[in-house]
Amino acid sequence: MSGILEVSGDWLALREPEDAAARSLDLALIAAELLPDGPIVVHDLGSGTGSMMRWLAPVLGPQTWFLHDWSADLTEQAINHVRPADRYNAGISVFGRTGNLADLSPNDLAGASLVTASALLDVLTSEEIHTIVGACVAARAPVLLSLSVTGGVQLNPRDERDTAFEDAFNAHQVRRANGRRQLGRYAAPIASGLFADAGWQVRQSTTLWRLDHRRPGLLSEWFAGWVDAAVEQEPQLRDEADRYRQGRLAQIELGELSARIEHVDLLAWPSP
Ligand SMILES: C[S@@+](CC[C@H](N)C(=O)[O-])C[C@H]1O[C@@H](n2cnc3c(N)ncnc32)[C@H](O)[C@@H]1O
Numbered sequence: 060m061s062g063i064l065e066v067s068g069d070w071l072a073l074r075e076p077e078d079a080a081a082r083s084l085d086l087a088l089i090a091a092e093l094l095p096d097g098p099i100v101v102h103d104l105g106s107g108t109g110s111m112m113r114w115l116a117p118v119l120g121p122q123t124w125f126l127h128d129w130s131a132d133l134t135e136q137a138i139n140h141v142r143p144a145d146r147y148n149a150g151i152s153v154f155g156r157t158g159n160l161a162d163l164s165p166n167d168l169a170g171a172s173l174v175t176a177s178a179l180l181d182v183l184t185s186e187e188i189h190t191i192v193g194a195c196v197a198a199r200a201p202v203l204l205s206l207s208v209t210g211g212v213q214l215n216p217r218d219e220r221d222t223a224f225e226d227a228f229n230a231h232q233v234r235r236a237n238g239r240r241q242l243g244r245y246a247a248p249i250a251s252g253l254f255a256d257a258g259w260q261v262r263q264s265t266t267l268w269r270l271d272h273r274r275p276g277l278l279s280e281w282f283a284g285w286v287d288a289a290v291e292q293e294p295q296l297r298d299e300a301d302r303y304r305q306g307r308l309a310q311i312e313l314g315e316l317s318a319r320i321e322h323v324d325l326l327a328w329p330s331p
Pocket residue numbers: 066071078104105106107108109110111127128129130133158159160161176177178179182183187
């Protein structure tokens with residue numbers, strides 16, 4: 060399928076514990092209260108290897124999940140992964156749906172009690188977000204959209220070069236690549252505005268990755284990807300990047316670097 064940017068299962072596994080710690084449980088509990096009694100059907104969009112399902116399933120009652128992703132490989136990993144139990148400690152049912160979310164129709168969400176997504180919105184285009192929000196509004200089920208980046212990054216200790224890399228990374232996030240322009244940090248406000256325009260209620264919560272000596276592997280991987288993307292966007296940063304990277308990696312090895320990476324979670328639901 061053209062335009063697909065492959066996400067690695069290893070990267071999703073590395074970030075899963077931090078994603079679980081960061082997502083807003085408060086919004087998840089509000090979403091749970093909006094659900095009907097009895098068995099529910101959840102559609103997770105851009106489900107990857109199923110991290111959102113493993114995090115949310117234990118909060119909900121009897122449930123069936125439909126995992127939507129354009130990667131058949133990641134969807135298969137999600138289905139074959141050890142399954143979480145529901146809040147009554149009973150098993151859950153899981154089905155995969157391989158396809159491009161750009162083509163999501165209200166029929167694909169027929170019967171949904173809840174629609175979820177995690178770490179998805181910022182990699183979508185404007186057209187895809189309009190399509191997805193349109194399908195959700197037609198389905199009239201609450202929508203929990205976790206972990207969209209806002210572009211906010213704070214490294215501690217500070218370095219005067221941080222801002223140049225942050226700006227270049229944020230520009231990289233919204234570049235046109237493989238025929239698509241992702242929305243990056245603009246994605247969550249746009250989705251929120253579209254739900255509000257449809258007359259839906261929207262709540263949001265700032266959610267943070269807090270990376271430090273407790274997760275050195277994730278901190279180094281995230282930092283390497285952040286700097287590489289910044290250099291790809293602004294090649295004149297390349298020479299400085301080598302020195303910057305070396306200094307920061309030495310701090311990670313010594314357990315002296317921490318990073319706060321800001322995200323936002325959204326919950327939207329139709330007004331009664
Ligand atoms: C950053 S990963 C997040 C995966 C998972 N939700 C998680 O939290 O671990 C984004 C996922 O969205 C999928 N994806 C991105 N754009 C998509 C599209 N247009 N159609 C279908 N899947 C898409 C990718 O294949 C990937 O699995």
